[in-house]
Amino acid sequence: MFKDFELIAGRPVYIQVKDYMKRLIIKGALQGGQKLPSTRELSILLKVSRNSIIAAYTGLEDDGFAYTVQGQGSYVALEANASVNAADSSWSMDWKARMNGHARLAEELDIMKRGIRAAKGTISFTSIAPDESLFDLDNVKRAFMDRMSVEGNVLLNYGYAKGYKPLIDYLRQYMEHKGVDMKGKDILITNGFTEGFDIVLSALSTGNSSVICENPTHHTAIKNLKLHGFDITGIAMERDGIHLGNLEQALSEGSFDCAYLVPSYHNPTGIVMSPEKRQGLMKLMANYKIPVIEDGFNEELRYSGSHVAPLIATAGAGNSVVYLGSFSKVLFPGLRVGWVLADQELIYYLESIKRARSIHTSTLDQSILYQYLYNGNLEKYLKKAKAEYKRKYELTLQCCKDYIPYTTLSGDGGLHLFVTFPEGFNTRVLLTACLAQGVIFTAGDIFFTDGKGQHTLRLGFSRVADEDIRKGIEIIGRTARQLMG
Template identity: 85%
Template sequence: MFKDFKLVAGRPVYIQVKDYLKNLIVKGALQDNQKLPSTRELATLLKVSRNSVISAYAGLEDDGFAYTVQGQGSYAVSTSPGSEAASSWNIDWKSRMNGHARLAEELDIMKRGIRAEKGTISFTSIAPDESLFDLDNVKRAFLDRMSVEGNILLNYGYAKGYKPLIEYLQQYMEHKGVNMKGKDILITNGFTEGFNLVLSALSRKNGKVICENPTHQTAIKNLKLHGFGITGIPMERDGIHLGQLEKALSEDTYDCAYFVPSYHNPTGIVMSPEKRQGLMKLMNQYGVPVIEDGFNEELRYSGSHVAPLIATAGGGNSVVYLGSFSKVLFPGLRIGWILADQELIYYLESIKRAQNIHTSTLDQSILYQYLYNGNLEKYLKRARSEYKRKYELTLQCCKEYVPFTTLSGDGGLHLFVTFAQGFNVRVLLEACREQGVIFTAGDIFFTDGGGQHTMRLGFSRVSDEDIRKGIACIGRVARQLMG
């Protein structure tokens, strides 16, 4: 005993000794009321200082795993249940899962996706490039905010969100052309929580949602988990097909619509201003509320700013806007927001409070201070420049190597490739994986089971050399499969 103890650098020695002894007690290697070695003896056995052992014994006693008898030493306190019947009873949890849990597992593509082996060139991610993260200014924002109100930030916050951040975002959205009269903001843990909050609040009179086809896979998953039927409308080069949208609206009734007008996931298309106007006209005509996903709006590489749908709606309250800086700044902070009518936010605040009390106040405050310090525009300028360069390289390589039918992507962090009908991208993916290249098969983004001839290429975290090598491999294998 005591021969398997190994010190780990960077952690207090006495805590390592305490945790080691605690583990021995929990496993039964040290029995209830068994005398522990003297502090001097254990220090010799573990090759640590006696003071470290003394502190470890004191910590064990504080945690209820040891007790001391004056003049006799320290003794172990067992935590085992003592009853064979209690310790051996097992539940078959799989059989107790409800339909919601089973559907969530079924739709969880992360569990079934291809894992990138070491050295694999992966085009599956559309997360930001970590090498661009503005670490020094994030540290400064943290220290600035903690020095102002550190005690408050470490306590409970408000379900609606951190007030300075809400006020900043209100101005931020005004600068996008949004009429803020009668509207309010609720801070969320990224896009996904915001989407779920809205869906959980909406009544399901018809149980149907209309959206673009293809669309954001996370949105598809959560719509299905909330019990909505999904009608997908095909895309054109400048956004959703308005003629087919009007036809669908005239033939059925929908509880809401979900659209990604800017740098659409997965196609990368930016909906034209004219189409945005036509879209909102149809939504108003048929009385369908819109959930707008503000995905990647900031990552435009050329052309003028295009106003979000909620700005197009003017003083109306029919659009619920879901915003997030996750793909633009730092996904680890998990900060998003819902901008909507005050009445809706009033109810969503109560739902959020019931679900998770509030979004991390510390995270919100760091983001606020980072934005307040004027770092966003400087960071965006650098990020746009780098991502634009990678975008143009990826575009050039696709045109040079890949036998595509259509190629879309006006900016953002990905391109969408469509091959001829009948071509199976899953077969291409498997063949490429064997050569060390993976990407995202496009069928997961389609609402109707289609898209077997499509794929998404995320380039944000891929080096220039790997972009060239990876796309050349995809093109070569695709041509071989085509014969």
């Protein structure tokens, strides 16, 4: 005994001794009522200071694993492992068989569990997460320290389900500056876009709800719509956004509970819907009385051209648009903060669902984000990030033009481009062939609502080095030509 004790760096020694002794007690190597070695003995056996042993024994007592008899020493607590490993209450069951349809579907639609595990050194165009080397860590640290010094205790205790008040107030203004009429509207802070979308769907789904959306569209949205039992109708995209003629036809023929739309830097096509189309779209939605769930995805990553107001601004004083915002792709995805901006009566209900789901979003994340924004860092960061992404965007665009035998190519900015090959071409076959050469991308079929899109792919360039962009796209292009014969 006591020979397998090994110290690790950085963690207090007395805690390591305490943990080690606990393990012996739990395993039954030290029995309830048994006398522990004296602090002097154990100090020699474990080769640590006697003070550490004394502190460890005190810790064991604090945790109820030992007790002291005055003048005699320390003993293992009688009941410390009394209820552990009682053989006759140990049984096993088949959890997989217990999983309901929701759990099975969530697993089935989980593309992270179906994705390719790329070897190190693979050139990967699959990510549309930000380039972390752009992060301005010093400003994040400053925001944390600023906020902690103002109200650290408050930040670490319970907050409100609706969110951290200063952040909500900031976002109200922020959305006003995008042209949103905030009267009668309210904001709920969520754990990113995904939780916001999930909560909205939780409140609206009826078991046989139907939704209309762009085709292709954001695959996480497709997943969550399916998990909530929505019947999905996808409308084809044109170069400047959703096809309004097809949309009107679908609206006139079917009945829909809501629409889900990504008007800016649409995922996966990268298209920004034109202002005229936004107006036309919203008129149609008003005519057919279809509420819109607007995904504000990447709205901030505009490289050029005029500001384009979100759909919720187009709706003016109306309450028919539910806007989902997030800085995840623009700022820091690790901070899980998004928001739902909508009619205040709807937010009232969503707040109760949020409380039942996760009580509230991390106050620390919210307050760091708030202070970072208040300090004026978003503007500085965006200037730097947009310049860098624009450069990469133009490089990727040029490489696609130089190397890839595409039919159409889209992407007005953001962090990705979308490539469409001739009908009949299969990007899954292309992917397998490219993987063998150390290059991967996202096959486009996962973005389609109708099982099509086998001839498309998405190229995320935000985290790929310049030389890898060139090299990777050249390989994709060459391989595609070979496959085309």
